[in-house]
Amino acid sequence: MNIFLIEDNLVMQELLIEYLQNYGYSVEAFDDPILALEKLKNKNSCDLVILDLMLPKMDGFDVCKQIRAQSNIPIIISSARDNLGDKVVAFEHGADDYLAKPYEPKELLIRMDAIFRRVNGRTGVQKIGIFEIDDNKMQIIQDGHPLELTKIEYEILSLLLRHPNQVFSRSLISQHLNQELKDRAIDMHISNIRAKLFDDIKTPMFIKSIWGVGYKFIG
């Protein structure tokens, strides 16, 4: 998850960066909104913007408006001003939430989570090692690269990913997918999945065969 932080108070910036990074987010921070907007235009790897209203050069509301003009990225306003007027304007400009300073970082975090739940659907995205499972998009991302999986491949891989190190017999896989698959058909699917993961059979990084039993994901 990649967060854009637009905040010119460097103490506050430092604090938030460290806090968010602690929770596994990668943060790109800006004190100059013009620069941030430039970067946003080129990047599409931004999942959320945290935006301070008091900025040099540009009004925070205008930043909000400009972001909203080009994308639907969720925006959380973080402002020292705690009055209804500003909140009204912020929401009108397409902000997704409004936090009045001072706030506890934890509150930012839970509101971020709430937004991600809404954006990604309630189930959210599950992260397992270098993999991310997105149920709504029916997609698995390996190290940032989305995999092109068929339906069954997606189901088998997400099953294994969600239970790292657990050995699945072929019949157990069959059961979990709610359909009757012949053993060799499963082998074929595993083979195809491995190819897509660029997994090396000799020294597998991801899916290991358990001889005489089945397969497991190495967690």
Next chain:
Amino acid sequence: MNIFLIEDNLVMQELLIEYLQNYGYSVEAFDDPILALEKLKNKNSCDLVILDLMLPKMDGFDVCKQIRAQSNIPIIISSARDNLGDKVVAFEHGADDYLAKPYEPKELLIRMDAIFRRVNGRTGVQKIGIFEIDDNKMQIIQDGHPLELTKIEYEILSLLLRHPNQVFSRSLISQHLNQELKDRAIDMHISNIRAKLFDDIKTPMFIKSIWGVGYKFIG
């Protein structure tokens, strides 16, 4: 717009009902959460729940959980307790926002609007890539050119557009449109929409088929 208000303080209830009705919402109020949950189960005409945490008979969080177990209706928690712990728990139970009493009714209103924008897509004209959805005119514009869509086509396309990359099964589309469509009927609509978008089946720019599952809009 139909609002469920679950609040046992009758003064507060009265106040909110009048306020919300003034702004064109129809409100059903309950002081008994059990009754409210019953009603919710049968009705599907509820667009949002405003939920007080201090209730008789049942814990507000449990109400939240039960609502969330059966539907995705947005929930705003309205609570006299203003501490992080409660906020954390509320969001974890699937709440969409948290307002600490006392709050100005106006603030409730703008947060409701923010939620509706997120859930229904932004009001007025929503821009998604080269598309614009105009809810009022019931029209979708592609790259400046208004599309001539039938009612169902409009509904399906705007559903897909508003959730880019999310895979919709045919039954999910059916559910969202609130009518029972046969799978092949949906296929037909998709086919007709594609023709109007001049989308190329071989290398689709807009609507991608997810084999064995359904369709998604490429965002």
Next chain:
DNA sequence: TTTAAAATGTAAATTTTTTGTAAAGATTTG
């Protein structure tokens, strides 16, 4: 260590399922 049976890996062929859509039929709307 050798060896044969059992299990696995996978390319290629085959079968099955799903999808695309034209055209016909049914339903709704003005």
Next chain:
DNA sequence: CAAATCTTTACAAAAAATTTACATTTTAAA
């Protein structure tokens, strides 16, 4: 009832799933 919209049908095409066949690996018995 005519026109527009929606649904069903039917068949071709595409994609995925499975089977086959053979190479390779593993295991355990000789």
